Amino acid sequence: MSCLHKGGGAASRIMLARSTRQRLGDVQDGASGVQAGGTESGSNGGVGLLDEKVLYLVFKSMNWNPFLICQYTLVCKRFADVMKKVIWKEFCLSRAPKMVSHLLSGAGGQGGTIAGGWQPLGKLMFSCPGSHQSKHFYSKTIPGHFVWKSRFSRTSGKSFLPIQCRSDTLYISDCCEHLDNGDDDDLGVYRGVFRAFGTSKTRRLLIENRVDLEETEFCPFCREKVWSMTGAQLVPPSAIQRLGAYKDNVDYFVCVNGHLHGMASLISTSDSELSGEDQ
Template sequence: MLAKRSLIMLSRQQQQRLPEVLDVMSPGPGLLDEKMLLLVLRAANWNPFLLCTSAQVCKRWADIMKRVVWKEFCLSRAPKMVGHLLSGGRDGTIPGGWEPLGKLMFYCSGCHASTHFISKTIPGHFVWKTRFSKTSGKWFLIPQCQADILYISKICEHLDNGDDDDLVLYRGIFSSFGTSRTRRVLMERGAKLEEDELCPFCRDKVWSMTNAKLVPASAVKRLVAYEDNVEYFVCVNGHLHGMASRISPSDSELSADE
């Protein structure tokens, strides 16, 4: 009912896009509802609040979101990045699924205290638009893993008005992580999956890159962070999330003077 009412409110030009939707939907009972839902979300410019709300309406809508909508959202939001991710996958699939990838695109997962990162807790929040860069990803790879493709988001800054340090959060995804040099190095070093940490996007197990000593000096430099307060994790599907304490301007000036 919601989808049908929303369609009536769409312009004639938007309604004419309906034939495009037919190409991505499989035939079956309730096809009209599927077409309407996809068209409404497209017309809403893939509003993240509407996407998440739609996925919780009922089991049928959740199935439509998982089977069709999240893929369309990802292809629309970051076509070049998704193209690279698909080229390294199998049969047009994304490791971990389309829904976690979609969440990664618009959700900053926040942070909490971990073994190597003692700080206040910051809740996750929506990010309306984020650019991902594989050039920035090179800063987060040790020299022997530079052949890997890692997309890193623009840094999400959380400025502190008190005496604590400013925090920066970031997230990303590897292309073909299962065959990447980074994963091979993790295996060679006998890195153990964390017991108390899960990927905030796919809820799968993660490695601590700090524990594995795979945080390069270039990442610390890129983040303008304290060397001993940078932490990031990579899950078995190649999703990355991390945090760091950023050096304050006064500290930077002091270091320069010294």
């Protein structure tokens, strides 16, 4: 799965590799418990550049910067493997420790792993997937982009669950608002993640109702196939109310790993003020 990144190409990868060697050297010189010039297993090669302990210290010093994690993933396959195995997990734990701890406590988090992997979960935390026209929703194409702040709410997630599935746990982000989506509509893009989706009532309901997976839609985070909750007629009125959607114009998808992404036409500020309702 590709990550958001700036630039690219061989020249930038060479510069990143040189920068990384310098950082790794600096950390090795001062890191306790890390043996300079070697590796634990010998499989990493070189002078211990890919020692997981050293890379952990390097990215910890950078506060698990997601841009840099994405960039360093492109340096080489060995770097990419360490990013997926170690660094993305630490990024997720640093950004949303309570949410991640709760996700790990479900059936999908057995053995300290997350359904779909740590990298897609990390991307879900900092990346708005943008929007495009779908079978049930008209929208301009808006590219995905970095989100500076994200708040995920389990309480808000309840509003997106069919009434017979309210015992499931779903974390939903606040809407990323894109103004003037055409025809004077504002667009809200949101994303979320289920806890233990494999054993959830939502998944069981989709299967029992024989809802087909979408042929042309894919999860923007893990690239797996998705169900359309709109197509399955499982979007509850509470989701429309929570979003403040205009004319019930809402669409969202859930992938086989339990990642959710969706779009909604938002009521404009002036309309909200006139209604006098607390959204």
